Amino acid sequence: MKSLGSIRRSFAPWADPASKPFISVKNVTKRFGDFTAVDDLSLDIYTREFFALLGASGCGKSTLLRMLAGFEQPTSGEIILDGQSLAGIPPYRRPVNMMFQSYALFPHMTVENNIAFGLKQDGMPKADIAARVAQMLKLVKLEKFSQRKPHQLSGGQRQRVALARSLAKRPKVLLLDEPLGALDKKLREETQFELMDLQQELGLTFVVVTHDQEEAMTMADRIAVMSHGKVIQVATPAEIYEAPNSRFVADFIGDVNIFEGAVGGADGGYVRLEGTNGFPIRMASPERPATGGKSAVAVRPEKIRVSRQPPAHAPVNAVQGEIWDIGYLGDMTVFHVRLKDGRVIKASSLNAVRAVEDPLGYDQEVWISFGEDAGVVLKD
Amino acid sequence: MTRVASALFSRLVIIIPYAWLLFFFLIPFFIVFRISLSQTAVAMPPYTPVFDLFGGLSGILEKAREFSFDNYVWLTEDVLYFNAYVSSVIIAAVSTVLTLLIAYPVAYGMAKAPKTIRPTLLMLVILPFWTSFLIRVYAWIAILKPEGLLNQFLMSINVIDQPLIILNTNWAIYIGIVYSYLPFMVLPIYSSLEKMDHTLTEAALDLGCTPFTAFWRVTFPLSLAGVVAGCLLVFIPAVGEFVIPDLLGGSETLMIGKTLWNEFNANRDWPVSSAVATILLLILVLPIVYFQNAQAKADSEGK
Amino acid sequence: MGTWSRFNIASIVLGFGFLYLPIVLLVIFSFNESKLVTVWAGFSTKWYTQLWHNQALLDAAWVTIRVALISATCATVLGTLAALALVRYTRFRGRMLFSGMVYAPLVMPEVITGLSLLLLFVAIGLDRGFWTITLAHITFTMCFVAVVVQSRLLSFDQSIEEAALDLGATPVRTFFAITLPVIAPAVFSGWVLAFTLSLDDLVISSFTTGPGATTLPMKIYSQVRLGVTPEINAICTILIGIVAIGVVVASIVTKQREAQRERDERAAFAQS
Numbered sequence: 001m002k003s004l005g006s007i008r009r010s011f012a013p014w015a016d017p018a019s020k021p022f023i024s025v026k027n028v029t030k031r032f033g034d035f036t037a038v039d040d041l042s043l044d045i046y047t048r049e050f051f052a053l054l055g056a057s058g059c060g061k062s063t064l065l066r067m068l069a070g071f072e073q074p075t076s077g078e079i080i081l082d083g084q085s086l087a088g089i090p091p092y093r094r095p096v097n098m099m100f101q102s103y104a105l106f107p108h109m110t111v112e113n114n115i116a117f118g119l120k121q122d123g124m125p126k127a128d129i130a131a132r133v134a135q136m137l138k139l140v141k142l143e144k145f146s147q148r149k150p151h152q153l154s155g156g157q158r159q160r161v162a163l164a165r166s167l168a169k170r171p172k173v174l175l176l177d178e179p180l181g182a183l184d185k186k187l188r189e190e191t192q193f194e195l196m197d198l199q200q201e202l203g204l205t206f207v208v209v210t211h212d213q214e215e216a217m218t219m220a221d222r223i224a225v226m227s228h229g230k231v232i233q234v235a236t237p238a239e240i241y242e243a244p245n246s247r248f249v250a251d252f253i254g255d256v257n258i259f260e261g262a263v264g265g266a267d268g269g270y271v272r273l274e275g276t277n278g279f280p281i282r283m284a285s286p287e288r289p290a291t292g293g294k295s296a297v298a299v300r301p302e303k304i305r306v307s308r309q310p311p312a313h314a315p316v317n318a319v320q321g322e323i324w325d326i327g328y329l330g331d332m333t334v335f336h337v338r339l340k341d342g343r344v345i346k347a348s349s350l351n352a353v354r355a356v357e358d359p360l361g362y363d364q365e366v367w368i369s370f371g372e373d374a375g376v377v378l379k380d
Numbered sequence: 381m382t383r384v385a386s387a388l389f390s391r392l393v394i395i396i397p398y399a400w401l402l403f404f405f406l407i408p409f410f411i412v413f414r415i416s417l418s419q420t421a422v423a424m425p426p427y428t429p430v431f432d433l434f435g436g437l438s439g440i441l442e443k444a445r446e447f448s449f450d451n452y453v454w455l456t457e458d459v460l461y462f463n464a465y466v467s468s469v470i471i472a473a474v475s476t477v478l479t480l481l482i483a484y485p486v487a488y489g490m491a492k493a494p495k496t497i498r499p500t501l502l503m504l505v506i507l508p509f510w511t512s513f514l515i516r517v518y519a520w521i522a523i524l525k526p527e528g529l530l531n532q533f534l535m536s537i538n539v540i541d542q543p544l545i546i547l548n549t550n551w552a553i554y555i556g557i558v559y560s561y562l563p564f565m566v567l568p569i570y571s572s573l574e575k576m577d578h579t580l581t582e583a584a585l586d587l588g589c590t591p592f593t594a595f596w597r598v599t600f601p602l603s604l605a606g607v608v609a610g611c612l613l614v615f616i617p618a619v620g621e622f623v624i625p626d627l628l629g630g631s632e633t634l635m636i637g638k639t640l641w642n643e644f645n646a647n648r649d650w651p652v653s654s655a656v657a658t659i660l661l662l663i664l665v666l667p668i669v670y671f672q673n674a675q676a677k678a679d680s681e682g683k
Numbered sequence: 684m685g686t687w688s689r690f691n692i693a694s695i696v697l698g699f700g701f702l703y704l705p706i707v708l709l710v711i712f713s714f715n716e717s718k719l720v721t722v723w724a725g726f727s728t729k730w731y732t733q734l735w736h737n738q739a740l741l742d743a744a745w746v747t748i749r750v751a752l753i754s755a756t757c758a759t760v761l762g763t764l765a766a767l768a769l770v771r772y773t774r775f776r777g778r779m780l781f782s783g784m785v786y787a788p789l790v791m792p793e794v795i796t797g798l799s800l801l802l803l804f805v806a807i808g809l810d811r812g813f814w815t816i817t818l819a820h821i822t823f824t825m826c827f828v829a830v831v832v833q834s835r836l837l838s839f840d841q842s843i844e845e846a847a848l849d850l851g852a853t854p855v856r857t858f859f860a861i862t863l864p865v866i867a868p869a870v871f872s873g874w875v876l877a878f879t880l881s882l883d884d885l886v887i888s889s890f891t892t893g894p895g896a897t898t899l900p901m902k903i904y905s906q907v908r909l910g911v912t913p914e915i916n917a918i919c920t921i922l923i924g925i926v927a928i929g930v931v932v933a934s935i936v937t938k939q940r941e942a943q944r945e946r947d948e949r950a951a952f953a954q955s
């Protein structure tokens with residue numbers, strides 16, 4: 001059997017122009033009164049994809065999900081599932097199921113009846129229902145709890161019942177609204193991997209909403225970063241992290257240092273910037289912003305080196321400063337380095353060996369530097 | 381098919397109770413108003429003109445010409461009615477204030493009680509509400525009579541040597557109203573006090589308020605919604621109260637509910653009692669609308 | 684928690700004393716040997732045995748119970764629908780009027796409600812009697828049911844209904860399989876409230892009644908007007924006893940259920 005990782009690495013239907021999206025959200029707008037919650041949004045999601053919607057609170061993630069489930073109707077635009085428009089189809093007729101943020105377990109039914117509920121609505125024969133419920137209980141490891149009521153379960157157990165219930169009907173698409181929001185950190189990390197395994201095993205399409213970027217990065221094949229009802233970037237976790245298409249995305253995902261400057265020209269695959277922090281920047285970029293325009297470069301802290309001696313390429317991509325703050329996190333150390341103009345740059349380095357003989361200390365004069373492919377040139 | 385059923389279902393949820401209330405609650409008021417414009421007659425029903433809904437528009441217009449405001453003129457000419465309205469409002473207002481004065485400390489004490497006994501206290505306040513109103517009013521007769529239990533008690537401990545005359549006076553009515561409506565006042569005040577954050581009072585004390593000013597400037601204003609709801613729940617029905625003035629009040633106590641009842645049952649004058657009811661409703665329309673709005677606002681906040 | 688001061692305790696004791704003393708006295712004097720309600724002359728249950736032989740009273744009680752059973756049941760259906768309409772449909776034509784009609788009867792003086800319903804029944808030519816009383820009781824008690832159910836619906840987690848729709852249940856099915864069972868306790872309290880309000884009502888019944896339909900409160904009222912007798916005390920005591928037993932049983936049951944629930948919850952967390 002191939003490992004999960006190798007399956008995932010070869011899975012990229014979005015890159016294949018011949019493959020058809022399973023869900024197409026086309027120019028969907030949703031207004032509540034005069035407030036626009038989702039704004040002319042378009043997205044394609046492919047079969048068996050694990051797709052994450054990521055964004056700040058109130059940016060319209062749940063609203064989009066609820067339109068997929070059928071609880072809200074788009075004000076304009078169209079959602080197509082498996083080649084069929086979903087317009088006017090009520091939630092109980094859609095081949096999608098949802099796992100609710102609050103779990104929404106039926107308080108008056110046992111675990112077993114909760115899981116069987118959807119199957120009963122389909123008029124499935126009793127024996128088949130029993131078999132499916134047993135299978136689901138096994139899948140979420142709750143065999144012993146089938147006769148409990150929801151209030152007799154712990155938070156993690158409830159979450160697994162909610163998952164089993166939404167999976168019992170074998171929906172084509174499973175929508176998950178902050179499925180792990182109510183769990184503590186440890187349980188959350190465990191469950192993330194369980195969810196990924198489950199999705200692979202059952203071959204389902206998952207659309208998961210979260211505002212935890214780490215969770216999205218861990219689980220998803222692709223992430224859509226949303227802001228104010230719009231999608232800013234849709235890409236794989238690595239692309240989102242390494243090649244954010246905008247300052248918003250760069251800022252939203254992880255820590256980042258942004259160096260601004262005027263475009264001084266381009267040579268080969270590189271762009272030159274007259275940096276405003278007093279040093280020139282040369283950065284690899286597939287695109288060429290117009291000379292003389294303003295631009296910026298985003299560099300992640302772990303790609304910035306801190307050293308006592310100036311690097312060979314100085315003064316390009318290198319500048320002097322003094323150590324302002326040191327945060328020791330165990331696995332790595334974060335330095336805040338203050339430049340001459342007062343700006344503070346974040347740099348982090350892995351503590352690969354147990355102790356450094358002459359560690360950098362507070363107020364030391366240091367050089368910070370980065371490579372010519374360490375960052376991205378931002379478009380805006 | 382099921383979609384049609386579902387749409388129908390959601391319609392019916394609104395339409396059935398709506399239609400019921402329109403027919404049995406709203407339309408009757410128009411009938412009351414219409415009959416208040418008729419004349420008394422020795423017949424069944426005892427008024428004229430009698431509307432014939434099937435008489436067609438021209439028939440109705442024909443009859444409508446016989447309508448008059450005579451009954452209202454009559455009400456203004458007889459000072460008895462005017463006095464009854466005024467004294468009803470005054471008695472209701474005094475009773476409401478008395479109820480508030482008694483209910484507030486009780487509600488406050490309940491809200492401050494240990495969490496474990498609060499449900500029991502709450503149940504004890506609600507319990508009398510489940511027992512018959514009539515019974516509770518009746519119980520006071522034996523207590524307030526000149527030879528009743530209260531006088532026996534007071535005389536035995538030598539506080540008085542002559543029985544107090546309470547029954548059949550306004551005092552008996554006040555006691556009756558306060559007693560019967562006390563739970564209605566306690567409950568809303570308690571619920572507004574109970575959900576209040578007690579650290580607010582502590583903050584006020586911390587900022588230099590005395591316990592009394594902390595209560596007066598912080599606690600009381602925050603419980604005002606409950607106070608208003610409680611006062612309306614007592615005042616409005618008390619204005620039209622019939623049982624209490626009838627059983628506990630004297631013959632010279634005028635309250636409009638009793639007047640209406642007598643006009644209707646003893647004099648069998650339906651048009652005049654309709655006119656009395658119409659004016660009573662007009663007096664109460666403002667507080668009722670205010671009550672509805674407060675109620676609707678509380679509900680939307682509860683959401 | 685702030686302190687429970689002596690003043691607080693005193694006001695509660697006095698307040699509750701005021702609420703309960705008259706009822707306690709009434710019960711005590713129902714066992715009085717003497718016909719004089721206010722002078723104690725020894726213990727006796729003779730007034731209770733006398734009640735058994737008062738056929739008119741028993742008939743009135745039977746009418747009252749039938750009216751209350753039918754009207755409470757209908758009022759519960761109508762009131763629950765009204766509560767759903769108020770909570771679930773925030774926008775429909777005439778909603779203001781509707782919510783007004785639900786809240787107004789809560790405070791409307793009974794003489795007005797009674798008179799207006801009577802005039803309605805006369806106008807539509809309905810024979811007055813058992814059924815007109817029942818219709819009148821449905822009308823004023825349904826609003827109390829609506830308020831009780833409404834407050835439960837307001838705290839209801841609507842996502843469980845959405846979950847049911849999502850799993851393929853039609854709205855009608857969702858209502859009967861999910862919503863109704865979950866709000867059932869509130870609906871039941873609404874029913875009990877409507878039942879006791881109907882049992883209790885004097886004024887509206889008196890207006891809307893006709894020949895042959897005398898309810899217990901009407902009977903008690905006509906006797907009370909003639910004076911206080913131990914016999915009436917005995918009827919009242921029986922009614923109070925029924926209510927008290929009902930309330931105590933209900934509260935013990937809910938207490939036990941809650942205790943069970945708490946044990947379950949603790950067990951669940953101990954396990955996880």
Ligand SMILES: Nc1ncnc2c1ncn2[C@@H]1O[C@H](COP(=O)(O)OP(=O)(O)OP(=O)(O)O)[C@@H](O)[C@H]1O
Pocket residue numbers: 032035036037055056057058059060061062063064211
């Ligand atoms: N039924 C509604 N009526 C009015 N406004 C609504 C409604 N539902 C959502 N909104 C508004 O739409 C915006 C987006 O809401 P949504 O629930 O989609 O946010 P979200 O991205 O899921 O946020 P969170 O991460 O906090 O769950 C919010 O500003 C919200 O106030």
Ligand SMILES: [Mg+2]
Pocket residue numbers: 061062063
């Ligand atoms: Mg959300």
